[in-house]
Amino acid sequence: MIAFVFPGQGTVRVGMGGWLRRDTVASPVLARAEEVLGIPLAELCTRGPLDRLVSTEVAQLAVTSCNLAALAVLRERGVSPDLVAGHSVGELSALCAAGVLDVDATLELVAVRSRLMAGVPDHGGMTAVLGPRPDVVATWAAKVSTPDEPLVVGLANAPDHTVVSGSFRAIERLSDVAGADPATRKVVPLSVGNAFHSPLMEPAAAAWAEAVAAVPMAAPRVPVVPNTTAEPTTDAGVLRTALIEQLTAPVRWTETMGHLTGADRCVEVGDSKVLSGLLRGVGVRCASLADPAALRQVVRAG
Incomplete structure (x- = not known):
């Protein structure tokens, strides 16, 4: 079994996505992200400034674009998952990997999510x-x-x-x-920027639920482990509800990692080593695509 995990907002840094921008498969995905989102992601990821890059309305977009670009590279090389999970906003990338959302729908939902969360009054x-x-x-x-x-x-x-x-x-x-x-x-x-995954996000909840309800979702091709339930599922209705509730509910990553202990291989898909580090702490070896050498190892493993 191979598992894909997708990092979230807390992994942004100036310089992120460097090798992905040079890859012939990944770079068109990053270009498409800029086109859909309408902001200079490549410039912000390459040069910052850091305070702009880490802001909620940019960070979620930057992380997701790198996640989807890395996913495209794995797909082109014939590597596909048997189980997927994403940390916080990374769950949207996981849904894309499972075939629930296409790339454009994923980017558009992340844009809505980041805008709504950034717009909640700063009181936490x-x-x-x-x-x-x-x-x-x-x-x-x-x-x-x-x-x-x-x-x-x-x-x-x-x-x-x-x-x-x-x-x-x-x-x-x-x-x-x-x-x-x-x-x-x-x-x-x-x-x-605020108290994410808490009741203080409630002012954004109704608009987020409306946005998620309006997006077509296909049945997942592989099980997804949602943050709110920490239980693998192939039920599109459960995934939609979990995605809506995720805004105010906790990310149950400790429990999620328990479902990854049986994976033969695990890959952190994006430009981050945060999740692979957390997994290492519970005895799960996870290759991080922040290192291009890890990609070669994953592909060689078949």
């Missing part, structure tokens, strides 16, 4: 808590959360890597709790 943030289990951090978040100052687990990235998302005041309270626990190695505020 995200912080990584390293060391304790996600369920422990979830208990802390519930204790410090209030109706006016919500806090939830936004990303359960690994058994010892959890990101909370919500009100700044609630984050401060949780940081105090986490810092007093001997299991906590580090508490790291993230440089993000």
Whole structure:
């Protein structure tokens, strides 16, 4: 079994997509992304500025264009997955890999998603808590959360890597709790535009649901593991619902990685090593296409 995993917004950096822009198969996909999205992605990815590249309305587009370009390279070389998953916005790339969405529909949905998320009033943030289990951090978040100052687990990235998302005041309270626990190695505020994958994204939820409902979705050719359920499925209706709910629901990546332990091969499809690093932490070897040499190894493996 070969699994494809697709990175999300937190993996952007100046210089991303370099080898993809030089590849004869990938470069037309990147050019098409610029055409569909109407922004100079190549210039931003190559030269920045970083503050513009990491902004929500650009970062999701940059990551997705690299994901889809790398996917095109694998397809052209005859490498196809038996299972796919994507981290946060990377789930849209995974749906494309499974044949649920075509390239243009994927790009257009990401453009809507990024615009809606960037447009939510800035009144929250995200912080990584390293060391304790996600369920422990979830208990802390519930204790410090209030109706006016919500806090939830936004990303359960690994058994010892959890990101909370919500009100700044609630984050401060949780940081105090986490810092007093001997299991906590580090508490790291993230440089993000808002409290993604939390109830604070609710102002964008209705418009996002409308956009997802309007896009044709084919039955997946291979199972997809949605972020909200962390269970493989080939049900297009389940995938549509999961994609809608993903905006305010947590990314259950720790559980998702459990479905990848039986893969003979795993490939991080895009220009990132973040997911391959998380997978390495749970004993799954995953080749990252951030390194062109990894592509040659994946193709040779057949």
